[in-house]
Amino acid sequence: MRIGVLALQGAVAEHIRSIELAGGTGVAVKKTEQLAEIDGLIIPGGESTTIGKLMRKYGFVEAIREYAGQGKPVFGTCAGLIVLAERLEGAEEPHLRLMDMTVARNAFGRQRESFETDLDVKGIDTPLRAVFIRAPLIKQVSDKVDILSMYKGEIVTARQGNLLASSYHPELTDDYRLHELFIGMAREAKNVKAE
Numbered sequence: 329m330r331i332g333v334l335a336l337q338g339a340v341a342e343h344i345r346s347i348e349l350a351g352g353t354g355v356a357v358k359k360t361e362q363l364a365e366i367d368g369l370i371i372p373g374g375e376s377t378t379i380g381k382l383m384r385k386y387g388f389v390e391a392i393r394e395y396a397g398q399g400k401p402v403f404g405t406c407a408g409l410i411v412l413a414e415r416l417e418g419a420e421e422p423h424l425r426l427m428d429m430t431v432a433r434n435a436f437g438r439q440r441e442s443f444e445t446d447l448d449v450k451g452i453d454t455p456l457r458a459v460f461i462r463a464p465l466i467k468q469v470s471d472k473v474d475i476l477s478m479y480k481g482e483i484v485t486a487r488q489g490n491l492l493a494s495s496y497h498p499e500l501t502d503d504y505r506l507h508e509l510f511i512g513m514a515r516e517a518k519n520v521k522a523e
């Protein structure tokens with residue numbers, strides 16, 4: 329499976345490394361035309377305001393909405409999760425408005441800016457190592473969204489059909505099982521299309 333990583337800003341090389349560890353081929357996506365050549369897209373962590381601005385500038389908002397609308401898988405991690413949300417808490421403008429959830433940015437406060445933990449994730453048999461960095465939280469989801477993991481009573485991993493989102497960085501450890509799960513989603517989407 330060829331998995332693209334949106335390469336406008338953020339942790340791009342790290343995601344490509346995890347994709348390759350998980351048995352896929354990682355591609356840095358800098359132009360909208362490249363979406364036609366990939367089986368799934370990851371929107372990395374970084375700074376959602378910057379990623380959102382650059383997405384608008386280079387035509388990615390419409391292009392990714394169309395890509396996801398065709399049933400192709402999209403995975404947002406940390407800032408990427410913020411970018412996927414239908415609603416953001418406060419007065420902030422949402423970006424792609426693809427996943428039916430409300431997200432709070434920088435939800436852990438200053439005292440817990442960054443930390444690592446082991447998370448139980450639906451579909452992964454033993455706890456996943458997760459790195460949280462100025463992480464967002466999913467505050468509310470509609471019934472279209474499947475909750476895959478919680479941390480201290482808060483939602484940190486979710487899936488809505490072909491869309492996957494994590495509050496944390498799954499690409500900063502050697503535990504690439506969430507990438508494996510996403511590659512499985514890409515394989516599934518491709519098979520459905522081929523039938």
Ligand SMILES: NC(=O)CC[C@H](N)C(=O)O
Nearest residue numbers: 373374375376406407462
């Ligand atoms: N690690 C991250 O991606 C941090 C997200 C960042 N705090 C934001 O609001 O966009």
